[in-house]
Amino acid sequence: MTTDRLVFVDLETTGANPALDRITEIGVVEVDQSGVATHWSTLVNPEQPIPAFIQSLTGISNEMVRKAPTFAELATSLHERLEGALFIAHNARFDYGFLRNAFEQLGLSFKPDVLCTVKLSRALFPDEHRHNLDTLVARHQLKADTRHRALADADLLWQLWQKLRSNLPSETFDAALRSLLQRPSLPSHLPTNSIDHIPDTPGVYLFYGENDIPLYVGKSVRLRQRVLSHFNADHKEYKEMRLSQQLHRIEIRETAGEIGALLLEARLIKDLQPVHNRLLRRQGDLCAWQLRENEQGHIMPVLTHASEQDFGRAERLFGLFSGKRKADTALRALAESHQLCLVQLGLERRSGPLKPCFNWQLKRCNGVCVGKESESFHRARLEAALAKLRVETWPYAGAIGLIEPGADRTDVHVVNNWCFLGSAHSEDEVHDLLEQSPSRPAFDLDTYKILHRALANKQLSVRLLQRQHD
Known part of the structure; x- marks a missing residue:
């Protein structure tokens, strides 16, 4: 296999985030098609301080880069x-990501063919478990002068290339190159065949790190496209870069369509608590306002919790909140925007008979607390204000099956009281899900929103499976 001009590249930087950190040194070993190597390096003024621990690691100090050219001054040359060379680096996504991001900030497009020497080593020596640069130096007896300086590390990669070229059969080396260069650029710890069987169908994907630690759960109606998009974006987003650096394994779970993918994603995130998922993690103290009559016969909102009663069957619930503080904040905001009384809402204690609430003094209450408004009229205004926050009571007599047809499968999503019990593909599986479900499944806010939207839009056909008393 013939190769174009090669550039072995290593960077030193102020940190690991290409969006925030900057390059401090560039080392390039340029090899032409005849095999003649040219070494080039430069310090770079990052225009920001170099952290002390980075100075200790690389030996590059703030004083050393103070009079060095900035990246903008170096960019064109x-x-x-x-340009036009095969870009070769160790953990190449890091170096390529920093350079591509830096060039793009200056309006320069940089999209070379990229080869990662970590993945090359994995492809050629699949039985070896370690492929970091120090390990490769020892394994292949490379001559290391100074580690963690850009040109020295770039030269080690050139040495590695020559060793592999001379010590391995050319067909073995060329086959590995062809395989790596024809594939999308994958994270270095991910086996090169990991994406071969990912379908472009609806479903959920799970990213696992070292020791099978759950890193991230996502969903898509086109799984393959979505998974690969993570790897195309990591040169810009620090989160994506960190995810790629940690990723060791991908698991795929197909669904018939989008609703099944949404429901499964919400459940798996609650169950697995992945490191990089934030928004859909389990709510610790789900609560809502419920209109109840107190001992004096007044109707007022009382905070109730999902752990105390079945939110799927409860009536007169308003708002779903992840804790008391958020519930109080929402009710206070409602009071201010609708001129409601804080005393009547239970948010403020009356200091004496007919003593006004604080909002009355600010002219933000219509005066039910001082007899200026009837309690019945205030209650009617309260219920009108709360209407948009109403939690809909489960509208069926028992469990239902939401039937979602797909291209080559049909899923029956078994649901009861707004709780997702699982997806089935046969009558036996439906029966098992109903039999195995707890008497009162945990009410989940995200699942409620998904199901409420699906039922309101009449996206799926519904089949009654089991009446509540069965």
Whole structure:
């Protein structure tokens, strides 16, 4: 296999985030098609301080880069040096990501073919477990002068290339190159065949790290496209770069359509608590306002919790909140926007008979607390204000099956009291889900929103499976 001009590249930076950190040193070993190597390096003024621990690691101090050129001053000549060559680096997504981001900030497009020497080593020596640069130096007896300086590390990669070229059969080496260069650029710890069987169908994908630690759960109606998009974006987003650096394994769970993917994603995130998922994690103290009559016969909102009663069957619930503080804040905001009385809402204690609430003094209450408004009229205004927050009572007599047809499968999503019990593909599976479900499944806010939207839009056909008394 013939190769174009090669550039072995290593960078030193102020940190690991390409959006926030900057390059401090660039080392390039440029090899032409005849095998002649040219070494080039430069310090770079990052225009920001270098953290002390980075200075200790690389030996590059703030004083050393103070009079060095900025990246903007180097960009045009560096771009010309790298353009059209096969870009080779160790953990290449890091170096490529920093350079591509830096070039793009200056309006320069940088999209070379990229080869990662970590993945090359994995492809050629699949029985070896370690492929970091120090390990490769020892394994292949490379000559290391100074580690963690850009040109020295770039030269080690050139040495590695020559060793592999001379010590391995050419067909073995070329086959590995062809395989790696024809594939999308994957995270270095991910086996090269990991994406081969990912379908472009609806479903959920799970990213696992070292020791099978759950990193991230996502969903899509086109799984393959969505999974690959993570790897195309990580040069810009720090979160995506960190995710790629940690990723070791991908698991795929197909569904018939989008509703099934949404429901499964919400459940798996609650169950697995992945490191990089934030928004859909389990709510610790789900609560809502419920209109109840107190001892004096007044109707007022009382905070109730999902752990105390079945939110799927409860009536007169309003708002779903992840804790008391958020519930109080929402009710106070409602009081101010609708001129409601804080005393009547239970948010403020009356200091004496007919003593006004604080909102009355601010002219934000219509005066039910001082007899200026009837309690019945205030109650009617309260219920009208709460209407948009109403939690709908489960509208069926028992469990239902939401039937979602797909291209080559049909899923029956078994649901009761707004709780997702699972998806089935046969009558036996439906029966098992109903039999195995707890007497009162945990009410989940995200699942409620998904199901409420699906039922309101009449996206799926519904089949009654079991009446409540069965």
